[in-house]
Amino acid sequence: MSAEREVDREVDVVVVGAGPVGENVADRAARTGLEVVVVEKELVGGECSYWACMPSKALLRSGQALAAARRLPGAAEAVTGALDAAKVLERRDRFTSGWDDSGQAGWLESAGLGLVRGTARLDGPRRVVVETGEGAVTLTARRAVVLATGSVPVLPGVPGLAESRVWTSREATSAQAVPGRLVVLGGGVVGCELAQAWARLGSRVTLLARSGLLTGQEDFAGELVAAALRADGVDVRFGAQLSRVSRDDAGVHVVLADGSTVDADEFLVATGRRPTTSGIGLETVGLEDGGALEVDDTGLVAGVEGSWLYAAGDVSGRPKLTHQGKYGGRVVGDAITARASGALIGDAPAWSRWTTTADHAAVPQVVFTDPEVAQVGLTAAQARERGIDVKVVDYEIGDVAGASLVADGYTGKARMVVDEQRRVVVGVTFVGQDVAELLHSATIAVVGEVPLDRLWHAVPSYPTISEVWLRLLETYGL
Numbered sequence: 001m002s003a004e005r006e007v008d009r010e011v012d013v014v015v016v017g018a019g020p021v022g023e024n025v026a027d028r029a030a031r032t033g034l035e036v037v038v039v040e041k042e043l044v045g046g047e048c049s050y051w052a053c054m055p056s057k058a059l060l061r062s063g064q065a066l067a068a069a070r071r072l073p074g075a076a077e078a079v080t081g082a083l084d085a086a087k088v089l090e091r092r093d094r095f096t097s098g099w100d101d102s103g104q105a106g107w108l109e110s111a112g113l114g115l116v117r118g119t120a121r122l123d124g125p126r127r128v129v130v131e132t133g134e135g136a137v138t139l140t141a142r143r144a145v146v147l148a149t150g151s152v153p154v155l156p157g158v159p160g161l162a163e164s165r166v167w168t169s170r171e172a173t174s175a176q177a178v179p180g181r182l183v184v185l186g187g188g189v190v191g192c193e194l195a196q197a198w199a200r201l202g203s204r205v206t207l208l209a210r211s212g213l214l215t216g217q218e219d220f221a222g223e224l225v226a227a228a229l230r231a232d233g234v235d236v237r238f239g240a241q242l243s244r245v246s247r248d249d250a251g252v253h254v255v256l257a258d259g260s261t262v263d264a265d266e267f268l269v270a271t272g273r274r275p276t277t278s279g280i281g282l283e284t285v286g287l288e289d290g291g292a293l294e295v296d297d298t299g300l301v302a303g304v305e306g307s308w309l310y311a312a313g314d315v316s317g318r319p320k321l322t323h324q325g326k327y328g329g330r331v332v333g334d335a336i337t338a339r340a341s342g343a344l345i346g347d348a349p350a351w352s353r354w355t356t357t358a359d360h361a362a363v364p365q366v367v368f369t370d371p372e373v374a375q376v377g378l379t380a381a382q383a384r385e386r387g388i389d390v391k392v393v394d395y396e397i398g399d400v401a402g403a404s405l406v407a408d409g410y411t412g413k414a415r416m417v418v419d420e421q422r423r424v425v426v427g428v429t430f431v432g433q434d435v436a437e438l439l440h441s442a443t444i445a446v447v448g449e450v451p452l453d454r455l456w457h458a459v460p461s462y463p464t465i466s467e468v469w470l471r472l473l474e475t476y477g478l
């Protein structure tokens with residue numbers, strides 16, 4: 001809690017939510033001298049720092065390093081034991097600072113930002129009421145209120161599930177011991193990453209997916225990840241429909257629609273997230289809660305007069321990814337500043353500093369399983385849906401010299417989706433070991449709309465995995 005009791009005050013900008021997105025909005029807006037206050041009800045740093053990106057990646061990383069060593073003769077012989085789970089959990093705890101946010105709260109202060117701890121809700125135009133635990137405080141915004149309240153897990157309405165003390169991603173990223181048996185429901189990003197993390201840490205994992213894995217991606221991504229999970233001992237079941245769930249002293253019992261059962265010590269439900277819009281006073285400004293807040297490309301919330309209410313990040317219905325939300329946050333912070341100074345009047349042009357144009361054209365994402373799935377822009381199916389004249393180019397990454405050096409028996413695949421009319425790349429997917437860092441090259445190609453004939457002159461170093469670019473262009477016909 002803050003040392004001094006909070007009082008009502010008027011500032012330029014009130015940001016609700018100190019996750020990665022709220023922090024970025026506040027930082028950008030304050031850089032030009034606007035007075036900014038951030039309100040946070042839990043930990044400064046949000047979901048990403050304490051229960052999402054950082055702890056999940058910390059849980060995965062040591063297992064990836066071990067698996068990579070095992071693919072290399074000489075190194076493989078040197079690593080004979082299993083992962084030391086206690087050390088991995090200890091390292092994960094360091095990344096979350098033991099769920100203590102004083103470091104990030106200190107950063108807010110050093111950036112000249114105010115912090116009010118408490119639960120905020122809108123109270124009519126430009127007003128935010130914060131329940132601080134020591135009474136309510138009203139913050140009035142001269143310029144803007146920004147909602148960056150993030151998202152929360154969605155639990156399906158399966159009989160018994162709510163009473164069975166299931167894990168959400170919070171428990172699955174902060175657990176202090178490895179469960180002997182873990183059931184994971186959901187074949188999305190959270191399900192795949194955490195199934196592999198815990199399997200490699202020693203759990204016997206069953207992954208229940210109602211269709212395939214990572215279904216929004218190119219089909220081969222989910223197929224390669226499923227094969228890898230199975231190789232890690234995960235029992236991956238497709239077409240799984242839950243009938244009911246119960247818990248007793250022996251653990252959790254999951255009954256599927258086909259009559260089969262799965263017993264486990266913990267049950268992770270990873271069936272998606274919904275924007276945090278309930279209880280934040282949207283009705284006081286004429287909006288409804290429940291769904292995502294619809295925003296324009298400068299972050300202004302649709303349906304509110306006066307250009308004062310913005311939203312960004314998971315709450316906004318834009319991609320639920322930290323980096324993309326932070327991009328939206330930077331845009332919002334800059335747009336508020338530009339509107340305040342008069343540099344921006346009315347709509348902002350596409351690809352300007354005040355628009356999230358990339359949200360529609362080039363959203364990068366890495367799924368940090370082993371193999372990694374790194375994707376940007378449109379999949380082949382999405383490009384066709386948009387009516388683009390598509391040429392799809394595939395290449396086995398294992399056939400690239402650099403990849404064969406990285407791992408014996410390297411398995412992976414690359415796909416480049418080309419808009420034939422414009423002869424530019426509109427989407428790329430890489431699946432394989434160590435492809436995450438390759439993704440930014442693809443993002444630049446898509447955002448820059450680099451013509452294929454110019455891309456040909458971007459010569460990848462030999463022998464790196466990046467030579468897959470050369471192979472893709474050759475396979476295309478250059």
Ligand SMILES: Cc1cc2nc3c(=O)[nH]c(=O)nc-3n(C[C@H](O)[C@H](O)[C@H](O)COP(=O)(O)OP(=O)(O)OC[C@H]3O[C@@H](n4cnc5c(N)ncnc54)[C@H](O)[C@@H]3O)c2cc1C
Pocket residue numbers: 016017018019020021022039040041042043044045046047048051052053054056057118119120121148149150151169173190276279280312313314315319320321322323324325
């Ligand atoms: C397990 C998991 C792993 C993930 N891994 C990745 C990854 O590797 N890479 C990636 O890009 N994305 C990842 N994500 C997604 C990423 O975590 C989110 O996209 C990101 O956290 C969104 O940031 P945000 O600031 O919008 O919301 P949040 O991080 O959710 O922050 C919102 C903040 O608002 C606060 N808040 C909410 N309501 C109020 C209120 N009324 N008053 C005051 N404060 C309030 C909350 O307490 C919270 O601190 C992962 C998600 C999960 C669940």
Ligand SMILES: NC(=O)c1ccc[n+]([C@@H]2O[C@H](COP(=O)([O-])OP(=O)(O)OC[C@H]3O[C@@H](n4cnc5c(N)ncnc54)[C@H](O)[C@@H]3O)[C@@H](O)[C@H]2O)c1
Pocket residue numbers: 156185186187188189190191193208209210211214215240242270271272273319320321365366367368
């Ligand atoms: N590395 C990363 O970038 C990363 C990692 C984790 C999470 N995230 C983000 O967090 C968000 C949430 O991730 P998530 O995996 O929870 O959601 P998701 O939407 O990616 O996947 C949810 C999965 O659950 C399945 N599902 C939904 N209802 C179900 C039901 N009743 N029974 C069985 N299956 C059901 C869906 O078919 C889907 O496969 C995502 O938007 C993602 O972008 C990103």
